[in-house]
Amino acid sequence: MSQDDSPTPPLQHTAHPGELVGVSEDVWLEVIDKMDEVYSDLLQYEVALEQKNAKLEESQQFIFSVLTSMSDIMLVCDRNGVIQDANRSLEAFCGRSIDDLRGTPMMELFADPQAAAEARRRLLEQGPREVHDCELPLRARDGSAVPVSLNCTPRFSAVGKSLGMVITGRPVGELRRAYEALHQAHEDLKRTQQQLLHAEKMASLGRLVAGVAHELNNPISFVLGNVHALRRYAERLSEYIGHIHGGAGAKEIDEARRTLRIDRILADLPSLIEGTLEGAERTRAIVDGLKRFSVMDRGEAEDFDLVAVIERAVRWVCKAARESFRVELALPRSIPLHGSSGRIQQVVTNLIENAWAAATQGDGPPTLRIGATLREGEVELRFHDNGPGIPEAVIGRIFDPFFTTKPVGKGTGLGLSISYGIVERHGGQLLAENAPQGGAVLVLTLPLAGTQDKGTPGQSAAGDAQ
Template identity: 60%
Template sequence: MKTRPALSPSGDNETTRQTVELLAAASAAAAEDGIWLDVIRKMDEVYNDLLQYEVSLEEKNAALEDSQQFISSVLTSMSDLLIVCNRAGLIESVNLALASLLGVDEQLLHGRPIFDLFADDDSRQNAGRLLVEQIGQSVADGEFLLKAANGGAIPVSLNCTPRYSGVGKLLGLVITGRPVGELKRAYQALRKAHEDLKTTKHQLIHSEKMASLGRLVAGVAHELNNPISFVYGNAIALKRYAERFGRYMSAIHGGATREECSALREELRIDRMLKDLPSLIDGTLEGAERTRDIVDALKRFSATDRDERQECDLHEIIERAVNWVQKGIANQFLVEIRFDGTLRTLGSSGQLQQVVMNLVQNAADATEGVPERSLEISGRALDGEAVIEFHDNGPGIPTANLGKLFEPFFSTKPVGRGTGLGLAISYGIVERHGGTLTVENHPSGGGLFRLSLPLATG
């Protein structure tokens, strides 16, 4: 049996030392490789972050350029004047409209005090008081004089608004405005448009009045025919009586005897004529007065609106309007009027009559084709208002049309039978009288218009 030679202690130590050194060198090399890998990995991450940041920065720069271009184009196209200054009153930016108005290059205005823009001491003092002493507060429609390049003064109206940073710090002022002459022209154009609109409105109202009046000519002619015929018949009778009285008086003054005068008096029926004279005269006066009243009512109805505010009886207005409309309707149209007491309001009787006539005429048109056409008009006092309801027995109003009835030029009638303005104008008249006009379908059928007007007090 063979045996391994034994190692001496000194040999063992040397071998261990060498082994340790080799292991340490290997660990150091491995550690150095790991560090470099970490460094390379970190560099890759930083490089990727830099690339993403650069892409994001380029996107933001592009968006910023677009925003700046947009703001620049808006400022350039603005017709109003624009001045931006800092808290010290130095101009930071102006738009092309201001530079063109003053006749200077807008670049030359940057950095200059805003007070250099004003033409006189008063404007500079006012600007100092409004734009500096009251900085942080808004100023509306302040009138100033700006200095043009040729030395002239340009009156402008300026508005001042504080300018803040994102954290609420006051940065300066934003001033906008426009030449006063341009404002005056705009106001004049607006005033003229308003006057034209009022004129057109009055013309439409008057046109609708004339249209309503034209529809009632036949009925009014019939209404006038009765008293005129009565007056005409009485006048013929009075003329015949005058001839007989003339014969009798001639006989008396011609020397006729008492017996001859008595016989002639009996023949001419003088005593009977004397009894008839008072009734003939009274009837003639009544017919003339009736004719005068009808003509006056026609004149009031057709007269241009004068916004009269007089106390008037609604029952009397409704009766007159119903009478006129019924005279102009060929087929029978029964109207029943029921009032709980006297209802009086303040306003124009002619305008209110036009409203009632439009509502009655509308009911008459809505009931065409119904066997027994009728309209119920009821009036009562409720909470300080006169409430008058117009309920017809027609087929009712389609739901789709309920919200359109008071719109101008809306009409369900055939072409040539309506202007589409009657209800719209009536709605406006009622509003001007402080009342309301509504429409709905009655639960028992037919349409229901409700007119409410303030009651006259005192």
Template identity: 55%
Template sequence: MPPRRRIDTQPPAPPQGMDDAAWVDVIQKMDEVYSQLVTDEIELEKKNAELEQSQQFIFSVLSAMSDVLVVCDAQGLIEETNAALCELVGRTDQQLRGTSLYDLLADEASVAAARAVMGNRSPTRRGDSIELNLRGTGGDSVPVDANCTPRFAASQRRVGTVLVARPTAEIRRAYQELRTAHEALKRTQQQLLHSEKMASLGRLVAGVAHELNNPISFVLGNVHALSRYSERLRDYLHAVHEGLTPAELQALRTKLRVPHILDDLPSLLEGTIEGAQRTADIVNGLKRFSAVDTETRQEVDLNKVVDRSVLWVSKGAPRDLQLNWQPGEPHLVRGNAGQLQQVVMNLLENALDAIAERPGQTPQLSIAIDAMPSHYLLRVDDNGPGIPEVNLSRIFDPFFTTKPVGKGTGLGLSISYGIVEQHGGVLLASNRLEGGARFEVRLPASELSRVGTPPNGEIFR
């Protein structure tokens, strides 16, 4: 701050010929000038203090920036830097000032990219984003994501460039770690999904075994009959080749009941084929349900999904169960048949478990599918005790269960919720006014449902 100048306020001797009034006017003008000088000097000191504070603030901001900052002129010469850049390249601010920005770049590709941006004659105010490689302290290449913003003078002429860059090595490493964790989470989710499916499948073994026993027994009975028939036909053909008389052949034909065998063969073969086909369908359904799911999506008829789920679950249901389900016209959605079947089976099994908690009353289970303009609504109602209000907000949480230890994993509804969500739908739970619980599955209708069903109608087999 410059020292204050001393102003002598003592008036000089009055010149010859000046009266007292004129001299008083001179003294007043001198006082006014002095007062204005003092005021201007105080204001100047104030402005200087504010300027020092602003400079200190800008310096502290530049020092605190974790991103790299470089201010260049129109020729690419460095005019200003920050501590982050100095630390990254291992040079001081004084060493960097006046040097070329291109000397900091590690490869020709980065130099070319920087020259292209800084040589742009019609840049935007927001600048351009480019990827550069800076030469680090040890000479190694440091990748950065840079934003180059032009500097303009008052005349709107470009006078330089401000480059703000962030090292991306840590970001890429963090992204890679996040991606690895995400892949591990997806694998864990698939394992949980598969484990829950196996648990559901284990509960259905008895029912499925009974379901398989019927067609297998039917096939075995027919095969034994065909075996006996083949022995009789072999004996008859042997007699024909031996050259027996027509009378003897007729007697043998009657004894072996050859006409009856010939009449019975078509029905035996037809029944055997039907039983084998039913067995193959059940096995294929088990394979589809138990296999690890893929991302394959196809047209699925919700009626077929419910039919198969009811068939399997009802094997372990109480004998007096009143099941209200009537399939209607095809309701097509786009999705994975095995996953959707798992959802329906989980809902049915939970409903049966809830019904079992109220012994003494007739168990009732109602299933319905309503067609909406853009989606289908699948409802599963039971007459169990319902869901406590305190549990409604937690019922889809992983590992949450009200069943005794060993009776449930707490994953069925959580996995079902995720499956429905992956199919673009929503799974809701509520209590009915007349008692019992209601689960609703809302799934978007496929395009085929809106334009018509396929000619063969076989969507989910």
């Protein structure tokens, strides 16, 4: 074979520096996909970072607004008491800028060396701990020493290392003024409670005036009639005695005796006197009950009969009611209690009045049934009216102060609230429910005499309205 007929060798490719040899197209596509994935992750990280930066900036602005709006002074110190930051209230208090305060010892803020030594002992020497109401004088911007109530809270890192403390304070003068204002508001509230209690009692008393006046009219009229009769009898007796002392004869005296009806007068005198005394005693009892009801008593405890209190309250309310109001009583002969009879009468009167107002909204004649059940150590009274009952939506609120279902101007909303407080202070309970057969039932439970602490009711009248 000639030289010209020899086979031609294949061409050799010379690789340049940095050029990959033998890499297929699939590998390049995989590399491009990975680059896209990394780029997408970078974009997501950038968006998340921007969101976190926005939240961080928002948090910083919130913290800054809180610090600048604080009325109390505040400073942040390291473990050695060097000021790291402060708020504008401290800046305004001491007259130094926040930049000037940073890096200075906290002790420079105190008014004298003694106060600084006490602050060092209380806040620094005993290590990081909470301190409350540490009253020390600070130097104000005018150079005066102002007592400030300081509170200290330690700061720690995420791993529990002590970083320093946060100190807040308020001038004691402001605290005293705030306390005086709070004390004055408390006194005003107590006076208002007493006035409301008195107003409610007087309102109830005013509603009963007509009934009490009618009840007083009977014994007073009886006494007045007897007194007129006694005066006529006294004139006849005086004329008869005049005949005797004038030296008249026996026949003339006998004639005067028959004419003046002396024998009849002597027979009538005992009954007239006894009737007059009875009428006066009834009047005294009515006035005494009225006084017990209306006077702002001190809650002196005494033994009394609850049956007499209920009967008196029923008479007053029934005679004051313009409409026909029937009250059916199912009571034992006596229910001995210990406490304030005047306050318990106020409770019973209020329950009867509320029952009357509710019963007038029913279909039939207004009727109230009062029954008593004696159990071991207590008595349960049930006031059941024939009204429409208590709406379920408000049955849990009827004892709340100022809550009333009556029209504006017709009720204060304090009667049941005050009654609830009185009953509680007598060791009892007052509940409200609806009877299955219709109507509302107020259940009053009280301890019998001898089964309670006899000092319980003896509290101020203002406490009843709480």
